[in-house]
Amino acid sequence: MRPWNELTDQVQVVTFDIFDTLLHRKIRAPVDLFELVRLKAFETDFALLHHDFLDGYAGYRRAAEQDARKAQLLHSEEGEICLDEIFEQLRNDHALPDPLVDYLKATELELEDTVLFASPDGMRRYDVARGKGLQIGFISDMYLPGDWLSQKLERVGFQGAAQYPLYVSGEHRVTKRSGALYRKVGAEQGWALNDTWLHVGDNRMADVERGEALGLRTTYADWADVDNRPLPDETAFGVNAITAITGFIDKRPSIVFQPDGMLERIGYRVFGPLMFGFTLWLLHQSQQQDLKKLLFIARDGKLPMRLFNRLKARAGLADIETEYFYMSRKVGYLTGMREWDSEQTRRITIGRGAKSARRSFGAVGLNAEEYREELDRFGVEDIDTPIAPAEAWRVMKAIDTAFADVLRNNAETRAALQPYYLQAMEGADRIGFVDIGWVGNIQRLFANSLPDANARDRLVGLYLGQLPSSSFNEARGIRMHSFLTQGAYKKPVQKALHQGGIELLEFAMTADHGTTIDLSRDEAGHIAPVLETPSAEETDYARKAVRVQDGMEYFLDEHAYLLEHFRLETLATPHWALPLLKLVDDPTPEQIGALAGLTHSDALGSNAERLPLVSPLSGWKRYSPSHRRKARRSSYWKSAFDQLLRRP
Amino acid sequence: MPDFSTETIGIVLPRVATPALFRRALQSIRAQSVGDWRLVITQSPEANENMRRVAEVVLSEPDPRIAFLPDMDVETESEAINRALDSLDTELAIIHSECDSWSPDFLAVMTRIYDTKRALLPGLKGIVSGVAAVEETVSGAHITIDSVTDWHPPGSVDDLHDGVLDIRRIVVGNPFPAIAFLFDRREAREIGFYDTTLPLLAEWEFHQRFCLRNDVWVHAERLAFHHVATDRTDPLDQAAYGALLTNRWVRREGEAGLGTLRILQALSALPRTSAPPKPPRKDDKETPKPPTNPRTPAKKQKGKIGTALSKLNRARKRWI
Known part of the structure; x- marks a missing residue:
């Protein structure tokens, strides 16, 4: 100064x-404003009569401005024009009716007014x-x-x-x-x-x-950062408008909205758009499916519930009840198993890391000590030695032979703990079951823990994403909808989820409490969740996640204004996931530095056994093909591993 | 004759031969989370020594829901089933052989789903659950479970899926074992229960006639367990005798003519295995198939020295 x-x-x-x-605009480039106008125009009946024109609106609007300037050159030396002349040109170029022209002009001014800030x-x-x-x-x-x-x-x-x-x-x-x-x-x-x-x-x-x-x-004025080139023709409806908004994050003026701290910034820039979109989608699904209550499932549901409650009144859905429900797969496998399917057993025993027979049997409420004979028949001699994933089938087969015990135990435990699940079903006929997603096991186990076999039909799973193996639960009548894995996004998102997306998302959404490992019933009959005491590593992990979540909340607050201009159904689009896909596929060195050292646990009901997102490789091992292959295989976040390896 | 209410579910346990299996079958039925059932056993406890022993031990406390029919001197299993079904006065019935078993929620889930689906489709007269196949070895009173796998209808790699049962499936093979099939008893009576003239495949044939006349709902959860002994082969091998039923259906058309020709053409056009590929079983981690000998001990993890020696050995080989 x-x-x-x-x-x-x-x-x-x-x-x-x-x-x-x-003044700056909160969009990637000034011409992107026309993409927002186009998006909004498709909320009106004009889109029924002038669909093709509005489809190409952003380009037509740019062309009209150029044409109006050319026309003005006939009358003045510099060809300078005003807004009315641009829209007059547009009207003439496309033989548009007055109401549509008036609407487009008013909308442009309205949105210009909205996106401008000091x-x-x-x-x-x-x-x-x-x-x-x-x-x-x-x-x-x-x-x-x-x-x-x-x-x-x-x-x-x-x-x-x-x-x-x-x-x-x-x-x-x-x-x-x-x-x-x-x-x-x-x-x-x-x-x-x-x-x-x-x-x-x-x-x-x-x-x-x-x-x-x-x-x-x-x-x-070196504080500006403008490149007014238009976006290429969009590949999916609305992608350019959302890119206009998320693209602003990379512009210098956006720094005033971004929180301090690298993790907070990653939260704002990458997970913020995603969770904003997910929250809008939850609101839209609640509205569309007439859901009066949403159950947010611990632990990944804590953040979505906070964000949902933050926006619901602004979306006119303040009446929707929300409840945070403590549950986990581990708890679900104690009450929700009523059938026996090989896929179900496989899911209990698999994992990226080695798991002991004691742990796998414990996951279904059995004491492996009592099944030594069965384990021995399948070649498992020591119940405490971790068994590599390639040999996990032995434990799976042994658990299979105990199916009757598991089902009987489940039936008994279920009878005792049913009130815990039943209270969560109170308050609405149809209930949204909100979780991070992937396959829907917890929803099935929850539904199976209820006395009424038809209760599953009252639950609508609302997930961030689904993997192909959710078909197992879909085949059992479990209703699931997912935000990310829909339409053209399905395959790229599922690919990204397998390339580290799952672990990055589970980190970003993790709650600041331990996982639910059991349910306890006191003498008065009150049933309460028993939470795991987090390890020091887990506490550090959760603390970092909270910082990322702070950034997400910043983003949500900064962009809530969009609800005043666009309908929920317009905004509830998976295009908000594009920054996440970029993080997974092509992270920046800063992002790798902040996130690659995180650890992840895929052990059922325990967060103690953790593996790094990127397996470290140093010294001569960096040049050994076999070590590189092995380390890449064990790394969750593949592109970060590749980039780290390329660095000198 | 037992006096059963029409509101309850009738269960028929047709033949008792092995005390250990009979005990388990009774446990399977008595562990049901709904108690609104009646069980008819087609042998009296006095029929043989085994029955008497088991009845004394397992049914030491009388259960009013369980009834024994008087013995008949010469009776096939189909005749015994028919007699038991006829003795019931329940709306629904199911055959529970002594070998098989249920999940504790079988009856609760199946009756609830049946009621719901019937409200939508009044023509429904039965419901079938998914099935798991249990291979086991019985030694005296001891039962060893050898393996549990997903049960698929014979001749098909495809599972039954939630929804109305496709009638074409009953031609290829018996699409479900009796343990999974809860049916409207009056409709079963209408078609004459089991065909007692058939020496083989009476169960499949009953399912064929029932499904040709009525719609049946499939509930894919594997709530029923079809137990198979690993130390014997199935004498009623459907692959060997399967054509028996098809031939009977064709002959029922009467003299060979245009109608018969059409039936034969339609049958020959049926896919042998109606198998859209199974959905991907997993997304991330492959579970390797077990080797032929499961007793081979799990491969031990190498220690540091072992790993170093292996590396040295590999380097040596490369050098050579």
């Missing part, structure tokens, strides 16, 4: 460029100039109405802006670019074109070079 102070000591007049100097750098400079009592003016090469801009500056916090002269090229038909607008301003305001006039702007040619050529002092 010192140079600015010094500069303003020597001048009498300060003029400011407006866009990207005093630049802190510009504001500081404006305040200093104003504080010194300097003469102030605004000069912009722009087609928007001057009055509207003047009022907008006032509204976003430039106090007194409306009383200062404001010149826009569209109204005066001359530009800064040619220098004519400076001359016009100088003549009308009585400001001499010399170094007592300081102009600030972000366009090197129009604001700096042209101003200096006329004898003005100039300052380049």
Whole structure:
């Protein structure tokens, strides 16, 4: 600020460029505004009558502006135009009816007003100039109405802006670019074109070079970051509009919204858009499926519940009841097993790491000591020695032979603990069952823990993502919907989930308490969850997750304004997952540095046995193909492993 | 004759030959989470020494839900089943052989789903559950479970899926064992219960006639367990005798003519194995198939020295 102070000591007049100097847009590029207008237009009946036109609207709007400028060149030297002329051109180019043209113009102004915010750098400079009592003016090469801009500056916090002269090229038909607008301003305001006039702007040619050529002092607004190239034709409806919003995160002006700290920033930039989209989708599903209650399942459901409650009133769905329900697969396998299927047993025994027979038997409530004979028949001699995944079938077969005991135990435990599940079903006929997802086992086990076999039909699983193996539960009548694995996103998302996405998401959504390992019933009959006491490593993991979640909440708060302009069904799109897909496929070195050292546990009902997201490889082992293969195989986050290996 | 209410489920246990299996069958029935059933056993406790012993031990406390029918001197299993079904007065019935068993929730789940589906489809007259196949060895009173696998209808690698049973499946093979089939007893009576003239495959034939006349719902959860002894082969091998039933159906058309020709053409067009590929069983981690000898001990993890020696050996081989 010192140079600015010094500069303003020597001048009498300060003029400011407006866009990207005093005001920024919360979108990737100015032309992206037309993508937002297009998205909104598809919420109206205009889309029924003018579908094809609106489909190509962003391009048509850009072309209309160019055509209007060309047409204006016939009447004025510089071809400067105003907003009305652009829309007149659009009307003529496409033979549009007045109501549609009026709607598009009004929507553009409405959204422009929404996305514009004051630049802190510009504001500081404006305040200093104003504080010194300097003469102030605004000069912009722009087609928007001057009055509207003047009022907008006032509204976003430039106090007194409306009383200062404001010149826009569209109204005066001359530009800064040619220098004519400076001359016009100088003549009308009585400001001499010399170094007592300081102009600030972000366009090197129009604001700096042209101003200096006329004898003005100039300052380049280096806090802007604009590249006004349009996005390519979109591959799926709405992707460009969402990219317009998420793309802004990579622009310098967005830094004012982002929290401090690398983990918080990752939360804001990557998981924030995803969880914002997921929350909108949950709201939309609740509305569409008339769900009056949502059960958020521990532990991954804690954050979604917090975000849901934060937005539900703004979405007009304040009446939806939410409940946090402590459950885990481990608890579910004690009450929810009522059939015997090989796939179910496989899921109990598999895992990336080696698991002892004692642990696998314990997962279904059996003491492996009592099944030594069965284990011996399948070649398992020591029940405490971890068994490699390749040999896990032996334990699986041994558990199979104990199927009758498991089912009997489950029936007895279920009878005792049923009230715990029944209370969660109170309050609504149809209930949303919200969890991170993948295969829907917990939903099936929950449904099977209820006395009524038809209770499963009252539950609607609402998941972040689903894997192909969820077909096992779907075949059993479990209803599931997923946010990410729908439409064109299904395959790329499922691929990303297997390349480290699952572990990254489970980290980002983890709650700050241990996993549910049991249910206890006291003498009064009250049933309560028993939580695992987290290890030091797990506590550190959860602490980091909370930091990431802080960033997500920042993002949610910053973008909740979209609910005032768009319908839920428009916004509830998986396009919000694009930053996550990029993190999984092509992480930045900073992201790798912050996340690669995390550990993950896939052991049933325990978070103590943890494996790193990226297996470390150092020294000569980095050059050994066999070590590289092995380390890559055991790394959850493959692209991060590859990038780390490429580094010198 | 037992006096059963029409609200209850009738269970027929047709033949008792092995005390250990009979005991387990009774446990399977008595462990049901709903108690609204009646069991008819087609032999009196005095029929033979085994029955008497088991009845004394297992049924030491009389259970009013269990009834024994008087012995008949010469009676096939089909005749015994028919007699038991006829003795019942329940809406639903099921055959529970002494070999088989149920999950404790079998009756609760099946009756609830049946009621719900019937409200939508009044033509439904039965419901079938998914089945797991249990291979076991019985030595005296001791039963050793050798393996448990997903049971598939014979001649098909495809599972039964939730929904109305496709009538075509009953031609290829018996699509479900009796332990999984809860049916409307009055409809069964309408078709004359089991065909006692058949020396083989009476169960399959009963399912064929029942399903040709009525719709049956499939509930895919594997709640029923079809136990098979590993030390003997099935004398009623469907592969060997399967054509017997098809031939009977064709002959029922009367003299060979256009109708018969059409039936034969339709039958020959049926897929042998109606098998859309199974959904992927897993997404991330492969479970290797077990080797032929499961007793081979699990491969031990190498220690540090073993690993180092292995590496040295590999390096040596590369060098050579």
